[in-house]
Amino acid sequence: MIKLIEKIEGEAKLHFSFKENKIDFVDIEFLQTRSIEKILEGKNVLDALVINPRVCGICGHAHLIATVEAIEDCYESIDISKKAKIIRELTLNFELIQNHFKWFYFTILPLFGYKQAILKAALPSQLMGKAIATIAGQYPHTSYAIVGGVVSDITSMDLIKVEQYINETIRFFEKNMLCMDKDILDYSNIKALLSQKGDLAMIINDIFKNNWEDLGKSYDRFIAFGENSFFTKGKSLKTRRFSNISLDEIEEFSNKNSYAKNVTFKDTYFEVGPLSRAIINKIPLILDIHKKHEDSIVSRIVARVWEIPQLLNHTKELLRQIDLKEPSYIKPKKDISKITSTGSSAVEAARGSLIHKLNIENGIIKKYDIITPTQWNLSNGIRKKLGVSQKAMIGLKDEKIAEIVFKSFDVCSVCTTH
Amino acid sequence: MKQKMKLLWITSLACNGNSHSFLNYPHLEQFLEDFEFINHPLFEGTHTLEEIVSKHIYCDILLIEGSISPEILKADLNLFELIKRYSSIASKIVTIGTCATFGGIFKESEYEDISGLHFNAKNLLQNFADIRYKTISISGCPIHPEHLANTLYAIKDKILLQLDEYLRPKEYFAYTIHNGCVRNEYFEYKIDNHQFGKKEGCMFYDHGCQAPYTHGSCNKILWNEVNSKTRAGQPCQGCTEADFPKANLFETKKNMGIPSFLPFGVPKRTYLTLAGVTKAFTINRLEKELFDD
Numbered sequence: 001m002i003k004l005i006e007k008i009e010g011e012a013k014l015h016f017s018f019k020e021n022k023i024d025f026v027d028i029e030f031l032q033t034r035s036i037e038k039i040l041e042g043k044n045v046l047d048a049l050v051i052n053p054r055v056c057g058i059c060g061h062a063h064l065i066a067t068v069e070a071i072e073d074c075y076e077s078i079d080i081s082k083k084a085k086i087i088r089e090l091t092l093n094f095e096l097i098q099n100h101f102k103w104f105y106f107t108i109l110p111l112f113g114y115k116q117a118i119l120k121a122a123l124p125s126q127l128m129g130k131a132i133a134t135i136a137g138q139y140p141h142t143s144y145a146i147v148g149g150v151v152s153d154i155t156s157m158d159l160i161k162v163e164q165y166i167n168e169t170i171r172f173f174e175k176n177m178l179c180m181d182k183d184i185l186d187y188s189n190i191k192a193l194l195s196q197k198g199d200l201a202m203i204i205n206d207i208f209k210n211n212w213e214d215l216g217k218s219y220d221r222f223i224a225f226g227e228n229s230f231f232t233k234g235k236s237l238k239t240r241r242f243s244n245i246s247l248d249e250i251e252e253f254s255n256k257n258s259y260a261k262n263v264t265f266k267d268t269y270f271e272v273g274p275l276s277r278a279i280i281n282k283i284p285l286i287l288d289i290h291k292k293h294e295d296s297i298v299s300r301i302v303a304r305v306w307e308i309p310q311l312l313n314h315t316k317e318l319l320r321q322i323d324l325k326e327p328s329y330i331k332p333k334k335d336i337s338k339i340t341s342t343g344s345s346a347v348e349a350a351r352g353s354l355i356h357k358l359n360i361e362n363g364i365i366k367k368y369d370i371i372t373p374t375q376w377n378l379s380n381g382i383r384k385k386l387g388v389s390q391k392a393m394i395g396l397k398d399e400k401i402a403e404i405v406f407k408s409f410d411v412c413s414v415c416t417t418h
Numbered sequence: 419m420k421q422k423m424k425l426l427w428i429t430s431l432a433c434n435g436n437s438h439s440f441l442n443y444p445h446l447e448q449f450l451e452d453f454e455f456i457n458h459p460l461f462e463g464t465h466t467l468e469e470i471v472s473k474h475i476y477c478d479i480l481l482i483e484g485s486i487s488p489e490i491l492k493a494d495l496n497l498f499e500l501i502k503r504y505s506s507i508a509s510k511i512v513t514i515g516t517c518a519t520f521g522g523i524f525k526e527s528e529y530e531d532i533s534g535l536h537f538n539a540k541n542l543l544q545n546f547a548d549i550r551y552k553t554i555s556i557s558g559c560p561i562h563p564e565h566l567a568n569t570l571y572a573i574k575d576k577i578l579l580q581l582d583e584y585l586r587p588k589e590y591f592a593y594t595i596h597n598g599c600v601r602n603e604y605f606e607y608k609i610d611n612h613q614f615g616k617k618e619g620c621m622f623y624d625h626g627c628q629a630p631y632t633h634g635s636c637n638k639i640l641w642n643e644v645n646s647k648t649r650a651g652q653p654c655q656g657c658t659e660a661d662f663p664k665a666n667l668f669e670t671k672k673n674m675g676i677p678s679f680l681p682f683g684v685p686k687r688t689y690l691t692l693a694g695v696t697k698a699f700t701i702n703r704l705e706k707e708l709f710d711d
Contacts, residue, residue, distance in 0.1 A: 004467065007459060007462075010429070011493065031491065034431055035526075036527075038528065039523065039527065043665065044665060044666050046668045049667075050655050050663055050667050051663060054433045054435065056433050056435075057432075057434035058434065058438050102460075116461065116462045119447055121441070122442075126441070126444070129642045130644050132642070133642035133644050133645045133650075134645055135650070136645075136650055137650030137651075137652050138636075139641070140435050140438050141439075141560055142647060142650070143652055144647070144652050146614060148614070149615055152650045152651050161644075329613070331613070331614075414434050
């Protein structure tokens with residue numbers, strides 16, 4: 001049985017095999033490729049700052065930040081002001097927040113029998129777009145982060161404006177997603193959520209009513225490579241956490257049934273994304289849900305939505321740390337055209353760890369490699385070694401339930417088929 | 419109940435950036451009262467993609483996003499077949515974005531004969547020549563949401579739009595990105611000491627800004643209603659044009675110290691004369707930082 005899944009930033013086909021009325025294998029097929037890595041070869045490496053955001057319309061900003069950090073990694077040393085680092089983190093956070101609202105209101109609601117809430121998706125994402133644009137000129141598809149910092153010379157009035165967009169988004173969240181009557185830190189168990197009003201509580205209650213709370217379990221193995229003032233990197237196996245992980249142990253390989261490539265760390269499939277980040281960062285509410293329901297859909301859905309208020313609060317704190325007197329941009333001491341080197345970066349994008357690696361010769365791209373979050377979660381393994389989302393769908397009774405599990409990973413087709 | 423105009427949005431080889439940019443349209447609630455999608459890459463439509471490819475569903479306007487190639491399949495149907503079918507049903511066609519209009523970034527991908535609907539970069543194609551009369555192009559990477567929404571309203575209201583040689587509404591594309599840029603004075607008086615990370619200075623002279631020779635209204639109708647790339651300090655990269663992306667996007671190509679690409683319609687001699695005159699003067703206000711005492 002083949003099911004075409006649409007509205008995942010493109011399409012994918014799920015080829016289901018059934019045994020005794022249960023799914024016993026799923027082959028995941030992505031249907032296009034755009035060859036961006038090949039397109040980049042032979043180009044001035046700075047042009048990647050313009051091309052790479054176009055990998056994806058919903059998380060292109062993460063690709064910009066990954067690109068600039070990978071190029072900067074080609075330098076033996078390069079000075080980036082604290083101000084520029086904070087500004088980059090701000091705009092990336094705004095992108096994560098808009099993504100999570102869109103995913104919940106566009107993708108999740110219809111899976112539970114509700115109509116898409118287009119305006120509820122649009123309003124907070126427009127606010128986050130305005131916050132990015134105030135700093136970076138526009139959203140989507142700015143290239144404001146450049147080697148040495150950012151182009152923008154923001155002012156105190158810009159920061160006031162950005163804070164208002166954050167405040168308005170917080171109000172939207174509390175009015176619509178979850179009517180929070182206590183401090184965010186006081187939410188440490190799922191019961192505290194279920195008794196609240198709001199769209200998140202409605203969906204979680206529906207999951208429990210349908211006895212779906214343990215659907216979608218996979219390996220319970222998590223990894224996150226990106227680090228900033230909010231996220232730490234590491235991996236988690238069941239309840240054990242390790243912080244010492246290296247990009248060198250990532251392997252990417254083609255699979256014959258799809259245009260997307262598979263990705264492993266130490267020859268093992270891992271889940272990336274908000275649930276992974278929450279487990280690695282020990283977020284109390286998510287740890288409580290995970291303790292009861294492991295890596296099920298309820299853990300994934302709450303973890304993604306729960307990043308919204310956390311990032312909004314944290315981003316407000318970050319705004320206060322900006323010293324406007326610092327330079328936005330420090331011209332690198334060495335011209336990029338004199339550099340022959342390799343570089344890599346890892347950032348936490350909306351859907352998980354995004355990795356860029358490149359090789360330049362006198363500032364010209366020789367090789368560019370992009371590994372996207374959806375490649376991790378949707379690696380298309382074989383029966384003996386299933387990918388994370390494949391394993392999560394095994395044993396389900398029908399393809400409709402499987403679609404809920406599949407989309408709980410927040411699939412991005414365009415990123416996967418870059 | 420009032421009849422809504424029916425739209426079919428087909429995405430080919432793309433990043434979905436136009437779909438997400440369109441979500442920033444500020445009057446979306448009203449828009450959804452006036453238009454409905456029979457299928458769209460994000461919004462729930464009245465029909466699934468499988469129904470669109472297996473049937474002939476009525477639509478008023480066909481919207482095409484992404485570069486197109488005869489090799490591409492959409493839900494197992496050849497994309498060109500799909501476009502032919504729905505362009506014969508629809509009374510108007512709109513190409514959304516630079517990819518669908520000119521081929522864009524992905525014209526360098528590995529698909530055979532990849533291009534825009536009517537243009538491969540600047541070259542007019544014979545494919546689909548029979549439907550060219552009903553096409554309007556909205557270029558941009560991504561499109562500005564207002565350009566698209568207002569064009570759809572103009573079609574709905576049967577307003578005859580003046581189009582340029584690439585079928586783009588002159589209302590938006592007769593301007594250049596330079597029009598309305600807050601850095602214009604630095605350009606006019608040839609203050610060529612721009613540094614990234616500064617409010618001051620014009621990026622045309624050294625940092626590759628293409629605003630004076632790129633059609634569009636980024637500085638007239640602001641992005642996300644608040645800003646533009648050049649206002650923020652990023653050079654315009656010419657994303658609305660047929661040859662986007664050019665190469666070496668952060669540096670100005672020069673010949674004997676003179677920018678190789680001059681503002682539209684300005685003869686080299688005129689440019690040099692003006693540059694000579696303005697260079698003879700020092701304007702202290704523009705040499706200083708804006709917030710200096």
